[in-house]
Amino acid sequence: MAVIKTEHLTYIYGAGTPYEKRALDDINLSIEAGEFVGVIGHTGSGKSTLIQHFNALLKPTSGKVYIDGVDVWAAGKAALQGFRFDVGLVFQYPEHQLFEETVYKDIAFGPRNMGLSEREIDERVREAAHYVGLTEAMLDHSPFEISGGQKRRAAIAGVLSMRPKVLILDEPTAGLDPRGRDQILRLIADYHRTTGSTVLIVSHSMEDVARYASRILIMNNAKVHAYLPVREAFSDPEVLMNMGLSVPPITRVFHRLSQKGLYSGPEVLTLEEGKAALKAMLGGAKDA
Amino acid sequence: MLKDITIGQYFAGDSLIHRLDPRIKLILTMLYIAMVFIPTNPAGLIAVALFVVACYGVSGISLSTVRRSLKPILPIVVFTTILNIFFIEGRVLVNLGFVQITYEGLLVSALMVLRIVCLIAGTSLLTYTTSPIALTDAIERLFAPMRRIGVPVHELAMMMTIALRFIPTLIEETDKIMAAQKARGADMESGGLVDRVRALIPILVPLFVSAFRRALDLATAMECRCYRGGEGRTRMRQMQLMPRDMVALVVTVAGLAGVIMLNGWLPSVYG
Numbered sequence: 001m002a003v004i005k006t007e008h009l010t011y012i013y014g015a016g017t018p019y020e021k022r023a024l025d026d027i028n029l030s031i032e033a034g035e036f037v038g039v040i041g042h043t044g045s046g047k048s049t050l051i052q053h054f055n056a057l058l059k060p061t062s063g064k065v066y067i068d069g070v071d072v073w074a075a076g077k078a079a080l081q082g083f084r085f086d087v088g089l090v091f092q093y094p095e096h097q098l099f100e101e102t103v104y105k106d107i108a109f110g111p112r113n114m115g116l117s118e119r120e121i122d123e124r125v126r127e128a129a130h131y132v133g134l135t136e137a138m139l140d141h142s143p144f145e146i147s148g149g150q151k152r153r154a155a156i157a158g159v160l161s162m163r164p165k166v167l168i169l170d171e172p173t174a175g176l177d178p179r180g181r182d183q184i185l186r187l188i189a190d191y192h193r194t195t196g197s198t199v200l201i202v203s204h205s206m207e208d209v210a211r212y213a214s215r216i217l218i219m220n221n222a223k224v225h226a227y228l229p230v231r232e233a234f235s236d237p238e239v240l241m242n243m244g245l246s247v248p249p250i251t252r253v254f255h256r257l258s259q260k261g262l263y264s265g266p267e268v269l270t271l272e273e274g275k276a277a278l279k280a281m282l283g284g285a286k287d288a
Numbered sequence: 289m290l291k292d293i294t295i296g297q298y299f300a301g302d303s304l305i306h307r308l309d310p311r312i313k314l315i316l317t318m319l320y321i322a323m324v325f326i327p328t329n330p331a332g333l334i335a336v337a338l339f340v341v342a343c344y345g346v347s348g349i350s351l352s353t354v355r356r357s358l359k360p361i362l363p364i365v366v367f368t369t370i371l372n373i374f375f376i377e378g379r380v381l382v383n384l385g386f387v388q389i390t391y392e393g394l395l396v397s398a399l400m401v402l403r404i405v406c407l408i409a410g411t412s413l414l415t416y417t418t419s420p421i422a423l424t425d426a427i428e429r430l431f432a433p434m435r436r437i438g439v440p441v442h443e444l445a446m447m448m449t450i451a452l453r454f455i456p457t458l459i460e461e462t463d464k465i466m467a468a469q470k471a472r473g474a475d476m477e478s479g480g481l482v483d484r485v486r487a488l489i490p491i492l493v494p495l496f497v498s499a500f501r502r503a504l505d506l507a508t509a510m511e512c513r514c515y516r517g518g519e520g521r522t523r524m525r526q527m528q529l530m531p532r533d534m535v536a537l538v539v540t541v542a543g544l545a546g547v548i549m550l551n552g553w554l555p556s557v558y559g
Binding site: 052055057077081084085088089090091094096097098099109110113114144158159162 | 464465467468469470471472473474475477489490493494497498
C-alpha cells in the first residue's frame with residue numbers, strides 16, 4: 001500500500017505578490033511502504049518544498065496529500081501533529097535545532113510531545129541513541145559541547161525517537177567529512193533494514209543515492225521528472241546531465257565502455273559492482 | 289507568516305525621489321514632520337496631504353502600499369478618534385445621555401486621523417525609496433559633527449547597518465527552526481500563556497545560538513578585510529549634492545512656509 005500519495009499537488013510561494021513562485025506543479029506520486037527513495041534534483045527544483053508536504057508542514061495551494069490513505073488536510077488541525085509523528089522529517093543541518101540542556105532531553109523532545117509515559121520515553125531515547133551510535137555517557141552531555149558529527153547524529157536521533165513510519169532526511173550528510181558521511185548513511189541504511197520503515201533521502205551525491213536507494217525520485221523545475229528504480233534512472237546519463245544532475249562516476253565509466261562495445265550488461269552503480277564486472281570482463285578475455 | 293512584516297521595506301526604483309541624496313531626504317523628512325504638526329485647520333492639513341500624494345506620484349510607489357503600512361496603526365487611530373469624538377465639548381450634534389457627540393469633537397478627530405495618516409504615509413516614503421544602507425550612511429554623515437563631543441557615530445551607524453542587514457536572515461532562520469521543531473511535534477498554537485511561553489524555548493535557544501555564530505563569523509570576515517572602525521575610513525560611494533537635491537529642498541521649504549502662512553490666516557479648530 002502507498003504510505004505517501006499525492007494528487008495534483010501544487011504549491012505556490014507568495015501567491016498574489018510580485019514574488020509569486022510556483023514551487024510544485026501538479027505532483028502525482030505514490031510511494032510504497034518499505035522503499036528507500038533517493039530524491040534528487042538541482043537546487044530550487046522543489047525537493048525541500050515537496051518533502052515538507054509529506055509531514056503536513058506546508059499546506060498545498062491545491063491538490064491533496066495522503067498519508068497511509070488518509071487525506072492530511074481533511075482531518076482538521078488537531079490531527080496534523082499526529083501526521084508529523086508518523087512522518088519524521090530531518091531538516092538540513094538538523095544540529096541547528098538542538099536546544100536542551102542534555103542530549104538525552106533533546107532526543108526526548110519528540111516523544112514527550114507525543115504524550116508518552118516516562119518509561120516509554122526512556123526506552124525510545126536509548127533505542128534512538130543506539131541506532132545513531134551515541135554512547136550512554138554522551139546522553140548526559142550538553143548538545144553544545146559535543147563534536148559536529150555527534151551533534152548531527154543526536155539531532156537525527158531526536159526524530160528517530162518518534163519511531164516514524166516514514167523517515168525523511170534533507171541532505172543529511174551536508175558539511176560532513178567523508179567518514180562522518182559514511183557513518184550517517186550507514187546508520188540510515190541499518191535503520192531502514194532493521195525497522196523496515198520507509199526512508200526518503202534528499203541528496204546531491206549520486207554515488208550515495210546509487211549505493212543506498214532502491215528507487216529514485218527525480219525533481220526538475222517544480223515537477224516530478226521521473227520516479228523509478230535506481231538502475232533505470234541511471235541508464236541514460238544524458239537526460240540527467242541536461243537537468244544539471246549527473247550519474248555516479250563509475251556508472252559513467254561503464255557507459256563509455258559499453259559505447260565502445262567493451263561492456264555489455266546491467267548498469268553498474270557502485271564500486272563493488274564495477275570491480276566484479278571488470279573482473280568478469282578480464283576473466284572472459286583471458287578465456288578467449 | 290513572518291515574511292509579511294513590512295516595517296521599513298525598501299522598493300528599488302529609479303524615480304526622482306529614489307535618486308535624491310539620502311541626507312537631503314532625511315532633512316526633508318524632518319521638515320515634513322514639522323509640516324504635518326503645524327496646521328490647526330483642516331484646509332492646511334489637506335494641503336499637506338495633497339503634497340504627500342504628489343510625492344507618491346513622483347516616486348512611482350502605489351498608494352495600496354501605503355494602505356498596508358497603515359494597517360498596524362489602525363487600533364491607535366480608532367482609539368484616539370473615539371476619545372476625541374466623545375470628550376470634546378462644544379455644539380452638541382447627538383446626545384446619547386451619558387455622552388454627547390459635538391461638532392468640534394468630530395472636527396478635531398477628523399483632523400487627528402488625517403494627521404496620523406499623513407505622518408505615517410510621508411515618513412514611510414523615506415524608507416520605501418531609500419535603501420537601508422544608504423539611510424544609515426546618511427545618518428552617519430549628518431551626525432558626523434557629534435563625534436567631537438565623543439559620540440561614536442560611525443560605530444552606531446555600522447551597528448544599525450548590520451542589524452538591518454540581518455533582519456531578513458534571522459526571520460528566515462526563525463521560520464526554519466520553527467518548522468524543524470514542529471516536525472518534532474512542538475505545539476505553538478494552543479495552551480495557556482505559560483504553555484505558550486514555554487513553547488518558545490525550543491525556538492529561542494537555537495535562534496540565539498545561531499545569531500551568536502553568525503556574529504562571530506561576521507566579525508572574523510570583517511577583520512579579514514582589515515576593518516578597524518571608522519578612523520580614516522574612506523568610502524566607495526561618495527555622496528554629492530546635485531541640483532535636483534536643491535530643487536527638492538526649495539520646494540519643501542516653500543511648502544512649509546506656505547503651510548505656516550495658511551495657518552496664520554485660517555481659524556484654528558482648537559479654539
